[in-house]
Amino acid sequence: xxxxxxxxxxxxxxxxxxxxxxxxxDEVQTGWGRTGGKWFGIEQWGxxxxxxxxxxxxxxxxxxxxTVARADVADAxxxxxxxxxxxxPVTATAAxxxxxxxxxxxxxxxxxxxxxxxxxxxxxxxxxxxxxxxxRGMGLMQAIxxxxxxxxxxxxxxxxxxxxxxxxxxxLLIGKGGMHANVLRVTPPLNVSKADVDEFxxxxxxxxxxxxx
Numbered sequence: 001x002x003x004x005x006x007x008x009x010x011x012x013x014x015x016x017x018x019x020x021x022x023x024x025x026d027e028v029q030t031g032w033g034r035t036g037g038k039w040f041g042i043e044q045w046g047x048x049x050x051x052x053x054x055x056x057x058x059x060x061x062x063x064x065x066x067t068v069a070r071a072d073v074a075d076a077x078x079x080x081x082x083x084x085x086x087x088x089p090v091t092a093t094a095a096x097x098x099x100x101x102x103x104x105x106x107x108x109x110x111x112x113x114x115x116x117x118x119x120x121x122x123x124x125x126x127x128x129x130x131x132x133x134x135x136r137g138m139g140l141m142q143a144i145x146x147x148x149x150x151x152x153x154x155x156x157x158x159x160x161x162x163x164x165x166x167x168x169x170x171x172l173l174i175g176k177g178g179m180h181a182n183v184l185r186v187t188p189p190l191n192v193s194k195a196d197v198d199e200f201x202x203x204x205x206x207x208x209x210x211x212x213x
Contacts, residue, residue: 009045017050022073025049029141032057033102033190036112036139044138057190062094107190115139117194118186121201129208131159140192143177144184155180159211166207172200 013023030041031054042049050073054066063085085091102108119135122142126132133147133156146156146163160182167174175185188196 004045006045009042009047013047013049022050023047024051024053027052027054028056029187032098033108033111034139034141034187036115037108039108041138058095058098059091060094060098062091064091064095066095102190105191110192111139111190114192114194114197115142118142118188118197118201121197121205122186125201125205125208128205129212131156131208131211137186140188140190142186144186145178146182146184155182157182160184163207163211166210167204170203170207172203172207174204 016023025040025042025047027040027042031039031052033039034057035041035044038044040052040054042052050070052066052068054068055064058064058066115138118140119137119142122135122144125144126135130150131146132144133150133153134145135142136145137143146160148154148156148159155178157180160176163184164174164176175187177183177185186200188200
């Protein structure tokens with residue numbers, strides 16, 4: 001899997017709408033500046049969705065979910081609805097504070113700049129270690145795909161499991177993902193610094209070196 005071309009989501013949105021559907025952008029992980037320079041990931045492709053869903057990063061630990069829709073889409077929902085915690089004032093206040101902090105601290109720019117610094121480290125590791133088949137992502141949302149070899153691109157699931165143990169021993173905790181559980185997911189906090197990234201890269205590099213022996 002690679003980063004879609006610029007026109008990809010526009011084409012998808014057009015196809016969906018031509019068949020009477022609504023184009024929904026799930027921003028649970030990509031929202032609130034994580035991809036760098038924009039509030040939502042879909043903005044990187046210049047597409048306006050009919051509905052946006054978001055959560056997680058909006059609350060900074062406080063449980064929250066968000067659905068935003070075009071006025072005509074939202075108005076089409078008729079009748080009584082109920083949500084046990086809907087409109088919770090404490091969570092709403094926390095979410096507002098998070099949005100203000102991201103804006104005031106210009107963390108979207110930080111995601112762009114530090115994300116590029118992080119990507120540079122990851123690309124260097126790709127050149128050094130053949131087990132890395134691909135590095136992809138945007139801003140502070142990066143992925144490292146491990147493969148048995150770069151020609152066949154067979155997922156290196158066992159190698160990733162071993163690498164996670166090595167990173168843990170080197171005091172670094174990373175998540176995994178991918179359809180074959182062979183992808184490292186690197187999503188540091190939006191206020192991460194270049195110094196933090198350098199420390200992360202040193203520990204990951206040490207772990208990859210150990211894995212390669």
